[in-house]
Amino acid sequence: MxxxxxxxxxxxxxxxxxxxxxxKLKKELFELRLQxxxxxxxxPHLFKQKKKLIAKLLTIKSKKS
Structure with a gap:
């Protein structure tokens, strides 16, 4: 998505x-760790990819407020 x-x-x-x-991304990260x-x-590249996307989203959220 x-x-x-x-x-x-x-x-x-x-x-x-x-x-x-x-x-959703945190849940996917948890499932990856479980696997x-x-x-x-x-x-293995999915760990880094999802973490970066989470960080990017949280940064955008903090800039808005």
């Missing part, structure tokens, strides 16, 4: 959209 958006599109999101997306712990095959 939001992984394909650039920063100008991310800035247009409302606070509730940002909060929902951050929660890693159970030694399932994962794509």
């Amino acid at each position: 939001t992984t394909n958006l650039d920063s100008t599109q991310l800035e247009k999101l409302t606070d509730t959209d940002i909060n929902d997306t951050v929660l 890693k712990a159970t030694r399932q095959e994962i794509k």
